[in-house]
Amino acid sequence: MRAQLARVDAVLVQALIAAALSFAHIHDVATAAGQDGWKAWAYPISVDLLLVAAWRRLRSGSGKGAAWCWFVIALAASLGANVATAGLLDLADVPAWLRILVAGWPAVAFLGGTLLAHSTPRASAVAVADQIEDQEDVPEPVPEPSAIDAPPERPAAAVPPVAVPTAPVTAAPVPAALIAHARKVAAEHHTRAGAPIDTPTLRARLGVPAPLAEAIAAQLT
Numbered sequence: 001m002r003a004q005l006a007r008v009d010a011v012l013v014q015a016l017i018a019a020a021l022s023f024a025h026i027h028d029v030a031t032a033a034g035q036d037g038w039k040a041w042a043y044p045i046s047v048d049l050l051l052v053a054a055w056r057r058l059r060s061g062s063g064k065g066a067a068w069c070w071f072v073i074a075l076a077a078s079l080g081a082n083v084a085t086a087g088l089l090d091l092a093d094v095p096a097w098l099r100i101l102v103a104g105w106p107a108v109a110f111l112g113g114t115l116l117a118h119s120t121p122r123a124s125a126v127a128v129a130d131q132i133e134d135q136e137d138v139p140e141p142v143p144e145p146s147a148i149d150a151p152p153e154r155p156a157a158a159v160p161p162v163a164v165p166t167a168p169v170t171a172a173p174v175p176a177a178l179i180a181h182a183r184k185v186a187a188e189h190h191t192r193a194g195a196p197i198d199t200p201t202l203r204a205r206l207g208v209p210a211p212l213a214e215a216i217a218a219q220l221t
Helices: 002-032 038-060 064-088 096-118 122-137 176-193 199-206 210-220
Strands: none
Touching: 002 038, 002 064, 002 096, 038 064, 038 096, 064 096, 176 199, 176 210, 199 210
């Protein structure tokens, strides 16, 4: 853990030294090109901010072409200022082309920062298009057949009832004495009423069940 912290601290210190030297060199070039006062201090800030914006776009993984372009431009401005202040350029007599570059840098930095901050990454748009195409290629699930979609069952054919043959009912044998008594009762009823006796009356007079009364009446006819 201590070794890692020491390594991080060393890298941070090295970055701060490099940034301070580059900051001072850009400031000196801007001052030599006629940008005095606060304007000379604004130039190194502008270069460093463009470097940071381009580096963040490179780390995001989208729009790397534009990010590399503006990163190289900002790096060239910083490196050019470092080389110019190393004695290769007479800062007391700055050439006209360098004055033009320094004067035009704010517009260039503004354009680069705006494009890096507000441009839509092409990679994300392509990813969204690929995702939409993948969704279109996925086949839609086939719905499972339900009881509602099932074909209606045909009603079972009605089976006609089968007639079961019944055995003929045989009349119970009537005793001869009962037949003779029934004839007397029938004769008395005919004499008194003037009409043949009916089966209900015969049954009531004899006090026998209905089947037996029917059988006796059949014998009397």
